Amino acid sequence: MTDEKTTIRSRELGDELRRAMEKANLSGKHAARVLGWSESKVSRMLTGRQPVKDTDVSALLALCLVTGDEKERLLDLARQYNQRGWLQKYSADLPYQLRTLINHETHATEITDFEPCFIPGLLQTGDYARELLERSATVRPDQVDLNVQARLNRQNVFSRDSHPSFTFYVHEQALRLPVGNAAIMSVQLHHLLQMGVRSYITIRVIPIAFGAHAGLTGACRLMESAEFRPVIYVEEETAGHFLEERADIAAYRKVFASLANCALSEGESRDLIAELAISLYADREGPR
Numbered sequence: 001m002t003d004e005k006t007t008i009r010s011r012e013l014g015d016e017l018r019r020a021m022e023k024a025n026l027s028g029k030h031a032a033r034v035l036g037w038s039e040s041k042v043s044r045m046l047t048g049r050q051p052v053k054d055t056d057v058s059a060l061l062a063l064c065l066v067t068g069d070e071k072e073r074l075l076d077l078a079r080q081y082n083q084r085g086w087l088q089k090y091s092a093d094l095p096y097q098l099r100t101l102i103n104h105e106t107h108a109t110e111i112t113d114f115e116p117c118f119i120p121g122l123l124q125t126g127d128y129a130r131e132l133l134e135r136s137a138t139v140r141p142d143q144v145d146l147n148v149q150a151r152l153n154r155q156n157v158f159s160r161d162s163h164p165s166f167t168f169y170v171h172e173q174a175l176r177l178p179v180g181n182a183a184i185m186s187v188q189l190h191h192l193l194q195m196g197v198r199s200y201i202t203i204r205v206i207p208i209a210f211g212a213h214a215g216l217t218g219a220c221r222l223m224e225s226a227e228f229r230p231v232i233y234v235e236e237e238t239a240g241h242f243l244e245e246r247a248d249i250a251a252y253r254k255v256f257a258s259l260a261n262c263a264l265s266e267g268e269s270r271d272l273i274a275e276l277a278i279s280l281y282a283d284r285e286g287p288r
Contacts, residue, residue, distance in 0.1 A: 014047050114221070
């Protein structure tokens with residue numbers, strides 16, 4: 001059963017407090033004793049189910065020796081604890097940009113992703129990701145390596161024992177768009193074929209011939225969990241927007257349902273990817 005009491009911010013705060021306690025080698029029992037709280041209060045704070053006061057968060061952070069900018073960031077989360085939805089402005093500090101997204105990918109049992117312009121990040125090879133980032137107008141050259149590694153690290157979600165099931169809707173134009181040289185594209189398309197063999201990964205292509213479709217407003221991702229209400233993630237050039245209101249979730253479910261109706265089947269999609277790999281890059285270096 002999903003938990004209606006938590007929000008994106010409350011879960012993030014709980015996860016961050018747990019990390020701080022682990023780093024300080026501090027158990028919930030010890031923290032409760034020192035602060036004069038019940039163990040259940042600490043437990044509810046760490047799961048995002050306990051309404052929090054910033055004074056309580058400040059006391060726990062002090063016990064964990066968390067100070068400076070990180071303390072202020074977490075206190076801001078505490079002050080906005082009950083707000084639903086979250087527009088996160090990007091900064092030069094890449095780990096904070098991705099932490100919320102990774103947290104939700106980690107907790108998800110099912111992820112549905114639509115990408116109209118390029119290969120979805122979770123399915124990108126390192127070379128393909130690097131070419132995209134080097135062409136970005138907003139990623140500094142000295143941040144490219146960090147961004148590439150962060151994107152590849154997110155793919156660890158595939159290796160988890162309790163990994164989600166994935167459905168990727170990819171527009172045919174994303175497969176045809178040259179990113180880097182022919183060898184990079186050959187490896188990337190073959191990588192899609194290899195990933196699509198996994199039983200928990202479904203890749204379906206929306207053909208160019210279909211024309212206008214429900215996803216024209218842009219890329220989006222639906223993350224569903226047995227514990228929490230669904231979350232939609234929409235990425236912009238300078239921000240990531242997390243949506244959790246019922247009306248937003250319902251709207252995007254309609255988008256994905258429409259995409260399912262116009263996308264090729266798994267088998268047809270696999271055939272098209274293989275056909276493009278051969279017709280566009282068969283005479284180039286890459287996997288056979």
